[in-house]
Amino acid sequence: MSLWRLEWLRMVRTHRWLVLVGVFLTFGVLGPVTARYLADIVGSVAGDITIVVPDPRPVDGILQFVSNATQVGVLAVVVVAASALSIDARVEVAAFLRTRVRHAGGLLWPRYGVIALTAVLALILGTAAAWILTSLLLGELPAGPMIVGTLYGALYLCFAVAVVAAAGALVRSTLPAVLLGIVTLLSLPVIGIIPAVQPWLPSHLVFAVVELLEGEAATTYLRAATVTLVTIPALLLTASWQLERREL
Amino acid sequence: MQLPAGPLLWGLVLAGTLVVLIDAALLLDLRRAEVRHLPRWAWGLVIVLVSFPIGEILYLVVGRVPVAERVPDGGRDSNPLAGAPPAVRPTATRDVRAMPGAGDPVIATTAVTKTYGDTTALDQVDLVVPRGATYGLIGPNGAGKTTMLSILAGLRQPTSGAFHLGVERRRVAVLVDTPLFEPWLTAREVVDLARTLVAPDLGGDRVDIALREVGLSDAAERRTGGFSRGMLQRLGIATCLVGAPEVLMLDEPSSALDPAGRREVLDLIGRLAGTTTIVLSTHILADVQQVCDVVGVIDEGRLRYQGPIEELLARTSSRYRLQVRGDATALADRLGREPWVTDVEVQGTGRLQVVTDDAAQAEHGLPRLVAEGGIRLVSLNPATDLETAFLELTR
Numbered sequence: 001m002s003l004w005r006l007e008w009l010r011m012v013r014t015h016r017w018l019v020l021v022g023v024f025l026t027f028g029v030l031g032p033v034t035a036r037y038l039a040d041i042v043g044s045v046a047g048d049i050t051i052v053v054p055d056p057r058p059v060d061g062i063l064q065f066v067s068n069a070t071q072v073g074v075l076a077v078v079v080v081a082a083s084a085l086s087i088d089a090r091v092e093v094a095a096f097l098r099t100r101v102r103h104a105g106g107l108l109w110p111r112y113g114v115i116a117l118t119a120v121l122a123l124i125l126g127t128a129a130a131w132i133l134t135s136l137l138l139g140e141l142p143a144g145p146m147i148v149g150t151l152y153g154a155l156y157l158c159f160a161v162a163v164v165a166a167a168g169a170l171v172r173s174t175l176p177a178v179l180l181g182i183v184t185l186l187s188l189p190v191i192g193i194i195p196a197v198q199p200w201l202p203s204h205l206v207f208a209v210v211e212l213l214e215g216e217a218a219t220t221y222l223r224a225a226t227v228t229l230v231t232i233p234a235l236l237l238t239a240s241w242q243l244e245r246r247e248l
Numbered sequence: 249m250q251l252p253a254g255p256l257l258w259g260l261v262l263a264g265t266l267v268v269l270i271d272a273a274l275l276l277d278l279r280r281a282e283v284r285h286l287p288r289w290a291w292g293l294v295i296v297l298v299s300f301p302i303g304e305i306l307y308l309v310v311g312r313v314p315v316a317e318r319v320p321d322g323g324r325d326s327n328p329l330a331g332a333p334p335a336v337r338p339t340a341t342r343d344v345r346a347m348p349g350a351g352d353p354v355i356a357t358t359a360v361t362k363t364y365g366d367t368t369a370l371d372q373v374d375l376v377v378p379r380g381a382t383y384g385l386i387g388p389n390g391a392g393k394t395t396m397l398s399i400l401a402g403l404r405q406p407t408s409g410a411f412h413l414g415v416e417r418r419r420v421a422v423l424v425d426t427p428l429f430e431p432w433l434t435a436r437e438v439v440d441l442a443r444t445l446v447a448p449d450l451g452g453d454r455v456d457i458a459l460r461e462v463g464l465s466d467a468a469e470r471r472t473g474g475f476s477r478g479m480l481q482r483l484g485i486a487t488c489l490v491g492a493p494e495v496l497m498l499d500e501p502s503s504a505l506d507p508a509g510r511r512e513v514l515d516l517i518g519r520l521a522g523t524t525t526i527v528l529s530t531h532i533l534a535d536v537q538q539v540c541d542v543v544g545v546i547d548e549g550r551l552r553y554q555g556p557i558e559e560l561l562a563r564t565s566s567r568y569r570l571q572v573r574g575d576a577t578a579l580a581d582r583l584g585r586e587p588w589v590t591d592v593e594v595q596g597t598g599r600l601q602v603v604t605d606d607a608a609q610a611e612h613g614l615p616r617l618v619a620e621g622g623i624r625l626v627s628l629n630p631a632t633d634l635e636t637a638f639l640e641l642t643r
Contacts (some may be wrong), residue, residue: 001441006430013432092428096487099401099422100445170285176309248403 003107007084007114016080017118023076024069024126031065032133058141059213061134062127066153069126070206074160074185077119081161082177084111085168087243094248105240108165112236116161120154127153127209141213148218149209152225156205159228160185162235169239169246202228267300274304282313282365313365352414354379354495354525355400360409362395362549369395371549372409377495377542379414382521384540384557385529386638392549393529394425397499400527413495418446421493425500427484431473435464438472439486446491458490463512477504485513496520497527502535514539537634547642560637566607567631568614570600573624582617601631 011017034041039053087107088094098104127150134141160181167180188203198204204224212218274295283291291311294303355377362370370392377383387393398404400411401422413420429438439455447454459465462482467475472483481504488496498517502510517526517539528540536543536557543560545553553560572579580592580600588610591603604610618625 001437001444003445006433006441009432009437010430090428092424092426093430095401095403095422095424096427096429096442096484097445098403099420100418100442102418171310179309247405248398 003101003110004114007110010084010111011114011118016083017122019076020073020080020118020122021125023073024122025129026126027065027068027073028126028129029133031063031068031130032061032137035060035064035134036137056138058134058139059210061138062130062141062146062213063210065126065130066207066210069123069153073123073126074157075182077115077157077160078164078181078185079178081115081119081164082168082174082181084115085161085165085239086172086174086177087111087168088172088246088248089174091248098248103240104243104246108169108236108240108243112161112165116158119157119161123154123157124150145212145218146209149212152205152208152221155225155228156202159202159205159232159235162232162239165239166235166242169242199223200227202231270300270304271295274307277312278307280365283311284313285311352379353377353412354381354414355411355527356414357396357400357406357411358409360396360399360406360411362392362399362404363407368549370399370406373546373549373551374554375411375544375551376554377525377527380522380525381542382517382526382528382540384536384543385527385546386531386533386536386543386634387546388531388642391546393531393546394499395549396546397422397497397527397529401497415494418491419494420497421446421488421491421495422497423481423484423488423499423501425503426477427480427487429472429480429483432471434469434471435459435475435483435486436468438483439490442487443490446493450490450492454490454492458486461489461516462486478506478509481505481513482509485516493524495525495527497529499529500531501528502530502532510535533634533638543634545638545641552641557634561634562607566604566610567636568602568604568610569595569627569629569631570602570614570618571626571628572598572600572618573626574598576600576623579618579621579623582621583614586613586617588613598626 035056038056042051042053085108087097087104097107101107127146131141131146163184164177164181167184168174168177171177171180185203188201192198192201192203199220200223202224205221205228208216208221211220275292278288278291278295286294291307294311295307297303298306353376355375357373357375359372359374360370361368361372373392373396375385375396385393385396395404399406400413401420402417403422433441436455436459439458440452443450443452443454443458456465456468459468462485464479464482464486467479472480475483481501485498485501488498501517502513505513514535517528520526521539521541526539528536530536540557542555543553543557544551545560570576570579574597576594576598580594583589583592583600583602588604588606589602590605591601593601595601602610602614614628615625618628
């Protein structure tokens, strides 16, 4: 049994994959349905008040999905990632593994890989569901922006998992790792208030799929994607280094 | 500029005072606490300079090592062996390098010291484990045994000093005192994982052999989440054996086992002796006396003795139990006048315990005095054991 299989079994036997796929798939279904029937939903609860809801566009189905997925979905990814990437949270289990690997950092890569892969697959499944339902309920969506936007979103999820990996190496327990990960991810949009910085931030990729569907050029996100691609290995190497020097 | 007045002013003063008090309390705590990631002075700056309450929370969550994580050996506890606080004694270490197999020691530490904040867990320890030895590292709880083993296992770094490992790191197997595994793995998967990590070249049949060796063949397909502590301990031993290690470090391996399980572990250690170097850390002295040939007595972080177990017993105050026919009071009076007798105790009709500081004289003198007194001798036995030796060293 290799460390990769160990992580695969962790994902499957603890049903963590179900949490990730369930969350993204649920919002993938609910997003287009909500966008399509928003006027009816609002009308049924508004009573005598008249609320004018503009006719839904196809992009609104994806917008609803992405809005929910970036909140609850990312939170689910952070929690699932922290539970596996807090490598030293249980000292006895950590001692068993650490005394049998050449470098403690070697425990990190399979955990990161399996979680990031599962998160990306969950995102792809959710996006596919949202895409299909939007096409059925609201109208066709162009394939190019959908695919490129989803890839940008997947890159952001990989970044989120890397942030949690670094947090898990910095603090020992799972809960502090979750909190540190969330605080770090939430701080990026706050920093993004500065217009000059915003295009460079990984958080700029979150709504890329929606903005691409609305006509934004794919190259707009190259700076953020580049920073993210550089930051992910930097975070993982930092986490690995920290794990190496941390005592059990 | 208009200064705030009235309730607002008092509110600001109150808030400011609160912040100062909290920061002062944290700075006081910082002086005593163990910190990580940054030096102590840097955490002081974080507390004072970073906006309230972010700096304070950062220190508490990230910087301060929780009490539960410090000095994992714990303090001195109710272990009856711990006894009263020991007086500081010089280390009584025989040069174990002169022992058979010690020319190329498998483990040798040089002045290894480990501190946690103000607590010294290990103090200038020079440990030498001869190749092929079964080395018993004994001491009361909190003595520094687990810290020593953790350093040797590579799980912690010494604060100062160095250590030499005479084999590849992956040829060293370590069993922690309370082994725990992923609860969703089966016993077979756990052992196979250990095999893959340390000895992938060994065949998969090693897994079955290791499980059979510890009596877990029937539970091989069960998930470890439902295992008792004893089963986890056995499984831990199997994960060590599967890689055919050259050095086996066992931390309290029989602490969770019933008498039969303990016997099996001791038999296992006995079988491995000679082919595998074993370091056995325990406070169960009877186990050490049964299976170890070399012993290191550690107490309050200091190595009080290191050398062959027989030598430790020999240098300890010798005790003898005598059984004679009839009343032993007259013999006790006679023995009490001998210069080599330090204590005589009548323990019942015809039974005596004699303590001496000169075993050679005692072994000549005791039968002679019994014969001179015309007393019938039933038995004469040495009463010195490892526990006595240990208590003499650590009290």
